[in-house]
Amino acid sequence: xxxxxxLNQYKLKRTSxxxxxxxxxxxxxxxxxxxxxxxxLAGNYDRTTFYRSFKTLVEHKIIHKIIVDNQFVKYALxxxxxxxxxxxxxxxxxxxxxxxxxxxxxxxxxxxxxYSDEETEVLIKGTCASCKxxx
Amino acid sequence: xxxxxxLNQYKLKRTSxxxxxxxxxxxxxxxxxxxxxxxxLAGNYDRTTFYRSFKTLVEHKIIHKIIVDNQFVKYALxxxxxxxxxxxxxxxxxxxxxxxxxxxxxxxxxxxxxYSDEETEVLIKGTCASCKxxx
DNA sequence: CTGTGTGCAAACACTTTGCAGGTGT
DNA sequence: ACACCTGCAAAGTGTTTGCACACAG
Numbered sequence: 044x045x046x047x048x049x050l051n052q053y054k055l056k057r058t059s060x061x062x063x064x065x066x067x068x069x070x071x072x073x074x075x076x077x078x079x080x081x082x083x084l085a086g087n088y089d090r091t092t093f094y095r096s097f098k099t100l101v102e103h104k105i106i107h108k109i110i111v112d113n114q115f116v117k118y119a120l121x122x123x124x125x126x127x128x129x130x131x132x133x134x135x136x137x138x139x140x141x142x143x144x145x146x147x148x149x150x151x152x153x154x155x156x157x158y159s160d161e162e163t164e165v166l167i168k169g170t171c172a173s174c175k176x177x178x
Numbered sequence: 179x180x181x182x183x184x185l186n187q188y189k190l191k192r193t194s195x196x197x198x199x200x201x202x203x204x205x206x207x208x209x210x211x212x213x214x215x216x217x218x219l220a221g222n223y224d225r226t227t228f229y230r231s232f233k234t235l236v237e238h239k240i241i242h243k244i245i246v247d248n249q250f251v252k253y254a255l256x257x258x259x260x261x262x263x264x265x266x267x268x269x270x271x272x273x274x275x276x277x278x279x280x281x282x283x284x285x286x287x288x289x290x291x292x293y294s295d296e297e298t299e300v301l302i303k304g305t306c307a308s309c310k311x312x313x
Numbered sequence: 314c315t316g317t318g319t320g321c322a323a324a325c326a327c328t329t330t331g332c333a334g335g336t337g338t
Numbered sequence: 339a340c341a342c343c344t345g346c347a348a349a350g351t352g353t354t355t356g357c358a359c360a361c362a363g
Contacts (some may be wrong), residue, residue, distance in 0.1 A: 113245045152279075
């Protein structure tokens with residue numbers, strides 16, 4: 044599905060910034076930071092606009108935000124778009140990349156009485172395949 | 179184990195700030211933010227000192243850091259001290275409290291070939307028992 | 314005594330807000 | 339035409355750094 048169609052579907056205005064973000068995120072095999080996304084976009088958008096676009100896209104669950112150690116913030120397409128289960132995220136301690144492990148669904152937990160759960164986030168930290176090879 | 183003993187064990191200087199942080203964190207049944215910890219301490223420590231103390235304590239795995247949505251940063255005693263398994267964290271969407279679910283060990287995931295994992299973080303978001311009651 | 318912790322001021326990075334003007338539908 | 343998106347400037351927040359002094363071991 045093209046960026047434009049996604050925006051239409053969610054009844055959002057099609058602006059070049061939004062389309063650009065979706066395209067970049069969609070074509071990447073890893074989650075990207077605000078900077079990485081901005082670098083890959085032709086038009087030089089203002090950071091403010093970026094943040095606002097991210098906010099909108101996240102609110103509409105077109106992309107999702109992954110935060111590692113309060114330090115790296117990265118974005119990737121959301122399940123709503125990828126149509127996959129809620130998945131675990133992987134963070135490579137070596138190359139600092141973040142990947143959505145679509146093949147690894149999040150395991151459910153049994154909470155104590157009285158608690159209800161709405162969402163579970165899983166972040167696995169380790170070394171990715173390509174960094175492991177290079178050792 | 180007392181704060182002073184913990185610091186000795188890790189060969190760290192016993193300073194009132196560090197002891198204070200450990201005591202507050204240890205006596206709380208929920209993870210606390212920098213502000214919450216500072217409020218509960220008698221001596222009025224400078225924020226800089228706080229951040230440095232947290233850093234030291236986290237590096238030595240005396241306490242650990244839990245981050246929710248890049249917004250709430252909270253601290254709690256570490257497994258090395260509690261002598262419990264790596265556990266899941268629970269975040270209440272209503273009252274914003276964070277708790278270490280010591281009774282809920284983190285489930286292991288099978289990664290693709292070539293990947294190795296070192297640590298898995300699990301954050302369950304939902305409603306806690308006391309907020310549920312009040313509804 | 315010596316290395317390390319502390320407090321203060323200032324720098325920093327990331328993110329948000331207000332406002333005027335431009336753009337999509 | 340109108341709502342909403344954009345860019346700029348500025349403020350806000352959480353965190354880090356440099357430096358002089360104080361303190362623990």
